[in-house]
Amino acid sequence: MILLAHILLPFTYILLALLIKKASIKSRLAVLFATFNLLWALALLPIVQFKDIIVVQVGGWAAPYGISLVADRFSVFMLIMTAIVFFLVTIYATQSVDKARRKSGHFFFTFGILMGVNGSFIAGDIFNLYVWYEVMLMSSFILMSLGGERAQMEGSIKYLILNLISALFFVSGVGLLYGNLGTLNMADLSAIISEKSHMLTHLNPALILMVVSFAIKGALVPFFFWLPASYHTPPPAVSALLAGLLTKVGIYSLIRFYTLFLYHDAPFWNQLILWMGVLSMVIGVFAASSQFDFRKILSFHIISQVGYVVIGLGFYTVSGIAAAIFFLAHNMLSKTNAFLVAGWVKRQKGTLNLKTLGEVYKESPVWGVLFFISAFSLAGLPPLSGFIGKYLIIKAGIEANYIVVALIALFVGLFTLFSMVKIWLEVFWKDVPKDRVVKIPEKKRKSQYMLTASIIMAILIVAMGLWAQPIVTYCEQAAVDLLNPELYIDRVLNFSR
Amino acid sequence: MELIIAIFIGLMFSCGVYLILRRSIVKVILGIFVLSNAANLIIFLAGGITKSEVAFIPHGEQTLDPALINDPVAQVLVIKSIVIGLGIAAYILALKYRYFEVTGTHDLDSLKNTDQR
Amino acid sequence: MRNLILEKIAIIYLRAILIVSVWLLLRGHNEPGGGFIAGIIASTGFILYAIVYGSTAVEKTLRYNTRNWIGSGLLIILIAVVLPLIWGKPAMTSIWMTLPDSISSYVHIGTPLLFDIGVYVAVIGIILSIIITIMDVLKWNS
Numbered sequence: 001m002i003l004l005a006h007i008l009l010p011f012t013y014i015l016l017a018l019l020i021k022k023a024s025i026k027s028r029l030a031v032l033f034a035t036f037n038l039l040w041a042l043a044l045l046p047i048v049q050f051k052d053i054i055v056v057q058v059g060g061w062a063a064p065y066g067i068s069l070v071a072d073r074f075s076v077f078m079l080i081m082t083a084i085v086f087f088l089v090t091i092y093a094t095q096s097v098d099k100a101r102r103k104s105g106h107f108f109f110t111f112g113i114l115m116g117v118n119g120s121f122i123a124g125d126i127f128n129l130y131v132w133y134e135v136m137l138m139s140s141f142i143l144m145s146l147g148g149e150r151a152q153m154e155g156s157i158k159y160l161i162l163n164l165i166s167a168l169f170f171v172s173g174v175g176l177l178y179g180n181l182g183t184l185n186m187a188d189l190s191a192i193i194s195e196k197s198h199m200l201t202h203l204n205p206a207l208i209l210m211v212v213s214f215a216i217k218g219a220l221v222p223f224f225f226w227l228p229a230s231y232h233t234p235p236p237a238v239s240a241l242l243a244g245l246l247t248k249v250g251i252y253s254l255i256r257f258y259t260l261f262l263y264h265d266a267p268f269w270n271q272l273i274l275w276m277g278v279l280s281m282v283i284g285v286f287a288a289s290s291q292f293d294f295r296k297i298l299s300f301h302i303i304s305q306v307g308y309v310v311i312g313l314g315f316y317t318v319s320g321i322a323a324a325i326f327f328l329a330h331n332m333l334s335k336t337n338a339f340l341v342a343g344w345v346k347r348q349k350g351t352l353n354l355k356t357l358g359e360v361y362k363e364s365p366v367w368g369v370l371f372f373i374s375a376f377s378l379a380g381l382p383p384l385s386g387f388i389g390k391y392l393i394i395k396a397g398i399e400a401n402y403i404v405v406a407l408i409a410l411f412v413g414l415f416t417l418f419s420m421v422k423i424w425l426e427v428f429w430k431d432v433p434k435d436r437v438v439k440i441p442e443k444k445r446k447s448q449y450m451l452t453a454s455i456i457m458a459i460l461i462v463a464m465g466l467w468a469q470p471i472v473t474y475c476e477q478a479a480v481d482l483l484n485p486e487l488y489i490d491r492v493l494n495f496s497r
Numbered sequence: 498m499e500l501i502i503a504i505f506i507g508l509m510f511s512c513g514v515y516l517i518l519r520r521s522i523v524k525v526i527l528g529i530f531v532l533s534n535a536a537n538l539i540i541f542l543a544g545g546i547t548k549s550e551v552a553f554i555p556h557g558e559q560t561l562d563p564a565l566i567n568d569p570v571a572q573v574l575v576i577k578s579i580v581i582g583l584g585i586a587a588y589i590l591a592l593k594y595r596y597f598e599v600t601g602t603h604d605l606d607s608l609k610n611t612d613q614r
Numbered sequence: 615m616r617n618l619i620l621e622k623i624a625i626i627y628l629r630a631i632l633i634v635s636v637w638l639l640l641r642g643h644n645e646p647g648g649g650f651i652a653g654i655i656a657s658t659g660f661i662l663y664a665i666v667y668g669s670t671a672v673e674k675t676l677r678y679n680t681r682n683w684i685g686s687g688l689l690i691i692l693i694a695v696v697l698p699l700i701w702g703k704p705a706m707t708s709i710w711m712t713l714p715d716s717i718s719s720y721v722h723i724g725t726p727l728l729f730d731i732g733v734y735v736a737v738i739g740i741i742l743s744i745i746i747t748i749m750d751v752l753k754w755n756s
Contacts, residue, residue, distance in 0.1 A: 004695075004705050008692065008695065008696070008705075011688070011692060012692060014688065015685050015688035015689050015692065016685075018681050018682070018684055018685030018688065019681075019682060019685040019686070019689075056704065056705075057704060058704065058705065058706050059704060059705075059706040059707050059708070060703060060704045060707045127574055127577070130578075131577065131581070134581045134585075138581075138584060138585065138588065141588060141592075142588065145592055145595070148595055148599060149599075150599050150600060150610075151610065153592070153595060153596045153599050153600065154596075154608050154610055156592060157522065157592065157596060157608060158608065160589060160592065161517070161525060161529065164529050164533070164585065164589075165517075165529075165532070167533075168529075168532050168533055168536045171533075171536040171537070171539070171540065171578055172536045172539050174540065174574070175536065175539035175540035175541075175542070175543045175574075176539065176543065178540065178543040178544075178570070178571065178574075179539075179542065179543030179544075179545075184570070551646060553644065553645055553646070554644075556644070576650070580650070587744045591747075594751070
């Protein structure tokens with residue numbers, strides 16, 4: 001039950017939203033259930049930190065035959081970050097999303113995303129992982145097209161088709177793997193693969209299909225094209241949620257797969273993943289620097305930042321993986337907050353084109369500071385969380401003797417700073433261009449909940465930078481767990497109740 | 498038998514890939530459907546093709562000889578992905594309909610307004 | 615589509631197919647059948663009815679909105695999932711009622727049946743909401 005609640009809470013909200021008609025009750029219930037989810041995720045932390053990996057065998061069927069739900073330190077950390085992001089975005093959305101969208105089921109589908117994301121963080125077998133992916137994707141497809149504006153339609157068709165192809169790759173991989181090894185439980189698979197070392201090259205076709213599917217979901221370099229084409233089209237609350245959660249699930253699965261299966265054939269995978277990360281980092285940041293749309297710059301930055309996480313994984317040392325986990329968490333907060341600020345600017349100014357915006361700082365210094373915090377956290381300025389994240393990654397790179405990669409990471413950080421300064425100057429600082437078509441300002445709309453959510457997130461970003469030590473220690477413990485999968489395998493397969 | 502089905506899956510994949518490379522959105526959608534069915538067939542094939550019974554324990558007995566039955570897991574997986582495919586088919590066709598209403602075109606080449614330039 | 619023979623057939627078919635689907639629902643778990651298949655089969659009856667009489671007539675025969683059908687189906691599923699926790703077993707464990715000996719060999723009542731009923735209701739709701747939406751869009755109301 002303790003893990004199943006992460007699936008059943010969103011499920012309960014979904015069925016209540018089907019039975020209840022009033023939009024205002026739905027919004028309140030959404031905030032309530034998001035709070036429950038956050039509290040429950042926090043309650044898992046002491047168990048996994050001081051006791052043991054949490055394993056639930058659904059229906060009481062023993063491990064390789066039934067469905068296992070597993071949460072180790074890494075999963076619980078991701079669950080908590082998801083819950084925080086989701087909670088704050090829900091508060092933000094109660095005000096930011098227009099009433100028509102809220103009535104036609106905005107929260108309904110965001111809870112679908114929550115269910116899928118939570119499910120994929122605790123899934124213990126690969127087909128279950130695929131099912132949670134589909135739950136998450138279906139909800140995100142609908143959220144992306146909800147409202148039916150022209151740009152949204154275009155964005156969602158691209159998003160839909162490329163993500164469906166990634167789902168197909170995943171199913172094909174599952175089929176091949178099942179045909180080869182006859183099991184789907186991740187712990188069991190890992191145990192079988194480590195026994196049959198002669199089969200490694202034989203399994204690579206199936207695994208490569210899956211890794212490509214994760215790379216599409218996580219927007220790694222040759223597969224990222226859907227992300228910048230679609231993330232700037234939906235309402236800002238939706239793109240904040242998608243940017244904060246979805247690509248991270250792909251990366252989570254990549255880390256999980258790497259530490260359970262792929263490391264057996266390390267010479268083949270290590271370089272591949274490392275250089276995929278480096279390319280994502282470089283290409284993402286260059287593409288971002290050339291854009292002139294607030295949300296498009298941030299979307300390209302997702303690609304670049306996912307690259308940082310993946311090179312941390314590619315080093316394959318304790319400090320590398322710990323840095324990757326820390327960076328993942330930092331990125332969820334900072335990126336979501338940057339999108340939240342973009343949402344407020346869009347609401348106030350009606351556009352996000354950098355060329356027509358200006359002087360927003362004069363209008364609202366508070367939002368200016370909020371953007372400053374999240375953007376310069378993304379760029380990696382001390383004392384914000386991004387500084388710690390980048391420092392850890394680069395330090396791990398130097399320790400693992402990947403000096404070139406570490407230098408490239410430093411260099412990319414410079415360009416990140418450049419494009420963040422670009423947004424800062426163009427949107428918040430410069431004078432409004434003279435030739436800009438003056439629009440009659442709409443009547444001032446309240447935005448106190450949006451502000452609250454964004455402030456809380458900014459405080460968390462600063463706190464994560466200032467009090468990083470306990471979090472880094474936790475991440476290192478999680479990395480040690482990941483690098484020694486024997487414990488995971490043992491706990492899942494020899495589960496006794 | 499496995500060989501024939503494997504070749505058939507390959508054919509389906511090539512048909513699907515051909516279709517998703519077309520310019521018309523409808524053909525791309527059809528390509529997705531063909532590809533998803535091909536992927537389902539891979540799982541089906543992974544269970545192995547044997548001449549045997551459905552995996553149900555007959556009335557009044559307690560156990561069953563595993564040699565007599567098919568692998569039920571593969572079938573469960575296939576039905577799950579068929580159900581997911583049903584939902585996706587309904588959604589994707591609705592999206593296509595709405596897209597055609599909003600823009601009045603079937604052409605994928607006109608879909609370049611949101612791309613990075 | 616006004617046609618006397620078709621109208622009569624649609625009604626008879628709907629009733630017959632509902633009985634067949636309930637039979638399939640009840641024989642599931644021990645024999646081929648179950649909630650999903652039964653739900654699909656039951657909704658074919660409603661679809662024929664909708665083609666003949668139009669979508670508003672189907673909504674009237676369903677009594678409740680399709681959203682409520684899906685919602686109550688999910689609610690039944692949730693109950694079936696959570697119920698075993700009362701007995702201190704992991705969620706989704708099958709719990710069977712003990713029945714008198716005379717009928718216990720061919721009647722089994724337990725949480726899997728409840729789960730299947732939930733799936734049945736939800737599947738009917740989902741399929742019909744898809745079909746009704748399509749018919750509304752195409753203005754198929756003779």
